[in-house]
Amino acid sequence: MTRVVVIGAGAAGLSCGLSLLDAYRARGGTIQQSGSAAMATDGSAHGVSLCVLEARDQIGGRVFSERHGSFVVETGAATVQETAPGLRELFERLQLQDEQVYSDDRAKRRYVYRAGRLRRLPMKPPEILSSDALSIPARARLLAEPLVPPRAHTLTDESVQSFFERRLGRRVTNEIVEPALAGIYAGDIAELSMPSALPRLWQMEREHGSLLKALRHSQATNKGTPTAPRLCGLRGGLGRLMQAMGRAIDSQGGRVRPLSAVRSIRVADPGSGRYCMELAETSLVADELILAVPPPEAARLLADLDPQLSTVYRSIGMAPIVAISLGWPREQVPHPLDGFGFLVPRIERMRDGLRLLGALFMTSALPDFEQAPKGQVVIRAMYGGAHDPEVERMADGELLEQVQRDLRTTLGIWNEPRFIHIQRWPQAIEQYRLGHAARVAEIEVRLRALGHLHATGAALYGVSVPDVLRNGRELGQRIADALPLS
Numbered sequence: 001m002t003r004v005v006v007i008g009a010g011a012a013g014l015s016c017g018l019s020l021l022d023a024y025r026a027r028g029g030t031i032q033q034s035g036s037a038a039m040a041t042d043g044s045a046h047g048v049s050l051c052v053l054e055a056r057d058q059i060g061g062r063v064f065s066e067r068h069g070s071f072v073v074e075t076g077a078a079t080v081q082e083t084a085p086g087l088r089e090l091f092e093r094l095q096l097q098d099e100q101v102y103s104d105d106r107a108k109r110r111y112v113y114r115a116g117r118l119r120r121l122p123m124k125p126p127e128i129l130s131s132d133a134l135s136i137p138a139r140a141r142l143l144a145e146p147l148v149p150p151r152a153h154t155l156t157d158e159s160v161q162s163f164f165e166r167r168l169g170r171r172v173t174n175e176i177v178e179p180a181l182a183g184i185y186a187g188d189i190a191e192l193s194m195p196s197a198l199p200r201l202w203q204m205e206r207e208h209g210s211l212l213k214a215l216r217h218s219q220a221t222n223k224g225t226p227t228a229p230r231l232c233g234l235r236g237g238l239g240r241l242m243q244a245m246g247r248a249i250d251s252q253g254g255r256v257r258p259l260s261a262v263r264s265i266r267v268a269d270p271g272s273g274r275y276c277m278e279l280a281e282t283s284l285v286a287d288e289l290i291l292a293v294p295p296p297e298a299a300r301l302l303a304d305l306d307p308q309l310s311t312v313y314r315s316i317g318m319a320p321i322v323a324i325s326l327g328w329p330r331e332q333v334p335h336p337l338d339g340f341g342f343l344v345p346r347i348e349r350m351r352d353g354l355r356l357l358g359a360l361f362m363t364s365a366l367p368d369f370e371q372a373p374k375g376q377v378v379i380r381a382m383y384g385g386a387h388d389p390e391v392e393r394m395a396d397g398e399l400l401e402q403v404q405r406d407l408r409t410t411l412g413i414w415n416e417p418r419f420i421h422i423q424r425w426p427q428a429i430e431q432y433r434l435g436h437a438a439r440v441a442e443i444e445v446r447l448r449a450l451g452h453l454h455a456t457g458a459a460l461y462g463v464s465v466p467d468v469l470r471n472g473r474e475l476g477q478r479i480a481d482a483l484p485l486s
């Protein structure tokens, strides 16, 4: 029997474990109950056993939903793109398709804070001219983008800042690109790598020579279909997707074990290709071991096995985020909240003394989510990021004063919130800095040399939940395809 162990029950680890079991079963393989007597023997039983080890008392990692009375809080990820590859199949596999909730047209509308108030971002190129979300010189420069020649194809890496300053100019970069990137990576655009952080836009320049030309081309070829895909979540919270994956693993004979932090990994016996893991009160042996933990933890676990691999993982930094969910009766929020939310550019934060990166209008983004009592709204304010890591260490009281001050300035809310939830993520988002592709390539090479040790997770091929699910799924299927059936 092949004993497979996954370390980390976040989106990546759960997706990898579930796909591995599904793919192995589809090949006609037998799943042995993990943790049973068969698990302890080595080779007497056929098939595969699977155990997913999770350090915390709950599974899901950065996709987790908490109920507080009549409010549901998304502590991490809240929405995914409906059309992301493999997502529909996953919801169907877990029989969650009737529980999906979608954004409506309002969520396409986004705001940016500029010169003292929120302004609507242009949705289509023709709206750029009339939109006051950008200063007049920025609008003019944006429209001139197709005239900027593309950079040589031989260039393999470039910072996000350099790419956009070259294509769109410094003003547009400061007014739109910087806050948008803070919304995804909470990162520093001077450090983020364009081909790794925004591969589609990087490719657009290569294929069409210009971003606006690429946009026009895609609008012409997709005539009649909506350009921006809908966002979706789950009634009761996206965390239910993680719970359902955990249950599906258990019901197939695998085992998901919360409160099972792996302390260390070593080679079980030289030449065997097996790995041994130390947990608090026990140890486990794996014939195939999958690391599905964030980079700092991967670096720690790999320090003795392969110091160089550990160093590469350590060099993938993480930015912190503090997400504060606040609830009010609808009438106490003067803004119409007719959009997905708003962003605050760094230049505006510095000018007006704000610390807020941006805020999501949660109850507008997914109107059928039912995350607040009727007649109340929830806004999720985001703080921290690469430029303001100190926020993570601020006391709750200080944070509340800050968020109330910032929302008074941006949304005109003067009332005390009826509901408050503060979520701190000291290690929130992986930073795909310059050289990221080379780092990932080195990780792949070194893992191959280690044999039956694999890795997945947001450190590698995209930080969005669908990217992480896809990467986990592909790895699980690849391992299952290579496993012996008897």
Ligand SMILES: Cc1cc2nc3c(=O)[nH]c(=O)nc-3n(C[C@H](O)[C@H](O)[C@H](O)COP(=O)(O)OP(=O)(O)OC[C@H]3O[C@@H](n4cnc5c(N)ncnc54)[C@H](O)[C@@H]3O)c2cc1C
Residues within 6 Å of the ligand: 007, 008, 009, 010, 011, 012, 013, 053, 054, 055, 056, 059, 060, 061, 062, 063, 075, 076, 077, 078, 079, 080, 260, 261, 262, 263, 292, 293, 294, 297, 321, 323, 425, 427, 428, 429, 456, 457, 458, 459, 463, 464, 465, 466, 468
């Ligand atoms: C505030 C916030 C908002 C976000 N919003 C969105 C969004 O709206 N849409 C979107 O697509 N993405 C969003 N993301 C990004 C997305 O949530 C993450 O990139 C993704 O969930 C990461 O999944 P993962 O499995 O790689 O890592 P994780 O979710 O971190 O899972 C790793 C797991 O490993 C466990 N672990 C660590 N060490 C050990 C150990 N030694 N032994 C056992 N277990 C261990 C951890 O406890 C954790 O459960 C958001 C992230 C944050 C923080």
